[in-house]
Amino acid sequence: MRRLPVYLLLDTSGSMTGEPIEAVKNGVQMMISSLRQNPQAIETAFLSVITFDTTAQQIIPLTDLASFQMVDLKATGVTALGEALRLTANKIETEVAKTTTEQKGDWKPLVFIMTDGIPTDNWESGLEEFKKAKIAFAVACAAGGGADTAILKRITDNVVSLDTADSASIGKFFQWVTASIGVTSTKVEDSGKEFTNLKELPPPPSELNIVV
Numbered sequence: 001m002r003r004l005p006v007y008l009l010l011d012t013s014g015s016m017t018g019e020p021i022e023a024v025k026n027g028v029q030m031m032i033s034s035l036r037q038n039p040q041a042i043e044t045a046f047l048s049v050i051t052f053d054t055t056a057q058q059i060i061p062l063t064d065l066a067s068f069q070m071v072d073l074k075a076t077g078v079t080a081l082g083e084a085l086r087l088t089a090n091k092i093e094t095e096v097a098k099t100t101t102e103q104k105g106d107w108k109p110l111v112f113i114m115t116d117g118i119p120t121d122n123w124e125s126g127l128e129e130f131k132k133a134k135i136a137f138a139v140a141c142a143a144g145g146g147a148d149t150a151i152l153k154r155i156t157d158n159v160v161s162l163d164t165a166d167s168a169s170i171g172k173f174f175q176w177v178t179a180s181i182g183v184t185s186t187k188v189e190d191s192g193k194e195f196t197n198l199k200e201l202p203p204p205p206s207e208l209n210i211v212v
Contacts, residue, residue: 027174082126
């Protein structure tokens with residue numbers, strides 16, 4: 001079975017305290033519940049969660065939906081986005097099966113990044129590592145006015161922004177991520193082709209501004 005790996009990079013810095021971090025936790029839980037109802041996704045999608053604050057850590061390694069157990073998130077510290085990008089590249093290298101002459105590897109991973117602030121570490125060196133990873137696509141979400149969309153545009157062309165980092169907006173982002181994973185898992189299963197065009201994803205809800 002070829003897996004569709006999905007990496008969620010979640011900002012857990014101090015500015016996410018309160019409503020934003022609770023909304024992220026609820027969003028992930030809702031996403032898992034919803035994807036478990038999707039016969040294609042439950043067969044194909046595997047999820048990993050990487051958090052970043054003063055450091056980055058993979059709190060959930062690549063896991064199938066049935067076994068996925070969300071852990072508690074605490075908001076503290078600063079914003080080591082560069083380290084999170086480096087860690088993601090490292091985990092893609094070690095966790096995602098490569099295609100060889102003998103076997104088809106996993107599908108190229110999807111990466112969803114959510115941050116409400118500006119990186120406090122050397123994000124450019126982390127980005128260099130991340131750019132070497134073979135991914136289908138990355139989407140970055142700037143939650144509220146404190147995030148720098150210009151930096152996120154350097155990471156990926158696919159950037160969306162939320163006017164406020166409140167529970168309604170963050171919930172909408174996770175609903176869209178859920179729909180995107182569902183559509184991608186169906187497409188790769190049905191067509192047997194890599195999925196690289198973001199235009200084939202469901203249109204984002206009105207709360208998500210597409211940054212051009």
